[in-house]
Amino acid sequence: MSIDYKQELKSKQNEQVSEYINRVLELIEKEEINEEEAAWITKETVDGFREHVNPGFLSYRKTVTKDGQFAAVEWSDNGSCFKDVNGKEYIDCLGGFGIYNVGHRNPKVLKAVTDQLKRQALHSQDLLDPLRAMLAKILADITPGDLKYAFFTNSGTESVEAALKLAKMYSERTTFISTTRAFHGKSLGSLSGTAKGMFRKPFLPLIPGFRHVPFGDIDMMRKTFEVCASVGEDVAAVILEPIQGEGGIILPPKNYLKQVRELCNQYGSLLIFDEVQTGMGRTGKMFAAELYEVVPDIICLAKAFGGGVMPAGAIVAREEVFKSWFPNPFMHTTTFGGNPLACAAAIATIGVLIEEKLPERAAEVGEYFLKELKQAAKGHEDKVQEIRGQGLMIGIEFHQDEIGYEVSKGMFDRGILVAGTLINSKTIRIEPALTISYEEVDQVIRNFKEVLEHVEG
Template sequence: MTNGTAEQTGKAAELKEQLADVFAYTNKVLDMISKKDITKEEAAWITKETVDNFREHVNPGFLAYRKSVTKDGQFAAVEWKDSGLNCFMDVHGKEYIDCLGGFGIYNVGHGHPKVKQAVIDQMNRQALHSQDLLDPLRAILAKILADVTPGALKYAFFANSGTETVEAALKLAKMYSSRTTFIATTRAFHGKSLGSLSGTAKGVFRKPFLPMIPGFKHVHFGDLDMMRKTMEACAMTGEDVAGVIVEPIQGEGGVILPPDGYLKGLRQLCDEFGALLIFDEVQTGMGRTGKLFCCEHYDVVPDILCLAKAFGGGIMPAGAVVATEEVFKSFFPNPFMHTTTFGGNPLACAAAIATFNVLIEENLPARAAELGDYMLKGLREAAADHGDLVLEIRGLGLLIGIEFHTDEIGYEVSKGLFDNGVLVAGTLINAKTIRIEPPLTITYEQADRVIAEFKKVLGQIQL
């Protein structure tokens, strides 16, 4: 046997042994996944594997960032299973009221039985489609969207995430008018792929990847005069605006509500300058703010509407961009101008169809309005004696922001709530603000506990 052959034989044996180890490892993990309950020893093994593998194979930065992990890594709250519609448990069996809601994906709750069953039923029939034949659930879901969205919004393209829906919206706007200028707003968050990141406003996310997609400008959110002047300047320089993209309420920016008349003013400006109005309702849609879509509060209809997060019912990743026929017809001659392998797959469509069914059956948008008013009142009363800590509590429906005087106070409150079984988190653009964004199915008893824990934690903060 030559040295080369011996070396090849040795490598093959090494690979065989490595694959055997991976096979045994996957069997152990699959066995744990299949269990309803796990032992203390298994919980300890899962915790160690999670922390070690995040450090060595995912990103060690998450261990420093997550408030659920101690500094030395000896303890970590590793999420393991749902616990009713509004809570989850870690591997140690501790239950948390979810007031982060997966950054807004659990509008109908954790593992809603109807949504879960729709996905199971579709999985048993066909999980994915061949891509070539017409798939029925995509067509049915598109009709549902045309029926429930406001105004003349009619045609839908399906994606897997909010970022992808924004990308599709930008391409639609470019094809519609051949214009290349877009205006977004300060504190905006539209995603982190290069196109959507061009609309996102936070410098720390943008600087390492500059230059962005050409043609994006940012103006102050809520400033109609600045928007008008920017659109006028663009028209005067031959850089006419293709579209204005905006969140009706800025989620990651710190739950910033628009000034009175702002969104209607944007609609009028877009009409005047021949630009499209794009609403990013990835976080504000699907009943979150007290109506099915946030724009309904302001009686404004966009030309393009982006949806995701809760669109998949907390079961499947799913998103949609919905546009008027006038805008969407740019895609008619060649429907392959913008495509996706997994967007609009049968499992995602089944989840979204069931989600609309649940939102309507359980009247969850109205419940969000009712519980939102209740929680806003309670949180404000809890903070009444802590003006040195809390700057403002604001929101609409069950999208609530609590802004503190410093980032450090916000972190301490978040950590204190977490230690007491309530999960919240800061926003990506405005770190001084934490979100209260529970499932729309949260009970009054759970809301009362959140308010009580908030009041208790505020009383323990030492400046």
């Protein structure tokens, strides 16, 4: 094949790619799309997932819908809902596993990001960027106790990674205690703390030094501390979700977190709270640590931290702990963490949470939601094992995976998205926007009751 012919082929390929890009950008620009455009988007999406993303996602989608609805393609969102390309509206009770605390496309968060975008999108990496400093000050003011210094990330797993590295540098200890049913992320360090065997096994051996004990079992926690000390493997830190999310909305026993705090104090270990899912008002307080009156040494944030508009995360730590990074601030860095757009989104998000009293609203609406769900489940004790939660972080546990799977399907077909799949559907999660209206809550309750009546136990 001659060089000229190769260049001609490459030129034609680039023309085709440019045409495709322009068509996609034109669709993004449109406020409304027609039926023909919706069909094209659907086909391109399904084909793209099959050929270039991961065909496994198509199988996953088919397991939670029916009659070919696996091709449902999301297109727009607002408030507590989103729409697919065909205009069908869904009440979002999955909320991106807790991303949309201030709602979908909150106007104040959008304005802050677009205003910043008009001036500067990303920082130079050399000059001092002002919004990072301002956001860090705000976090020092609103986080519990004497948490003071912040490091910014792009996601929850990055926040956990930062926390683990900071804990290691602080004491030079290498042993960590995590808990069963914990989920801390899927990068190698955070995965070492995660407890789900399905995620861990293909990547073993993970980072050494992690011990797992049953969540809520303070006696086993105490014994593990004792054993680690006796064999010279002193514990660097305990990492916990104050309320376990992926584990099935598991609330801690009374005084458990306070007792863990006391053990950490006794053995000179740090306490890391992974509040990636529980933080930013989800549980009825700005941070779940406040619910249990416990101050950790490091707190991990992400998900809702960026207001459902920007990927953003952070850790906030006590000065005594964080100062191990003072001599060399480049010991742990990230190119995009704390970028101006993410910081603008986080600052606006915190403003909305405070001004609109959304943590308090989560407590009130969550109490109503929980009560009504329990009422709707009466008479279906053969299907529903337990309904539990705190604020707008609610779990519905069924006796069998298959029942949870069928309920998730039934809710989706009625225009309500909940977190439940064939992979792990014994407990489905309800984590809507903290702005969800009582009318929308009532609609979810009615549909849940109808679905239960049609599902076989």
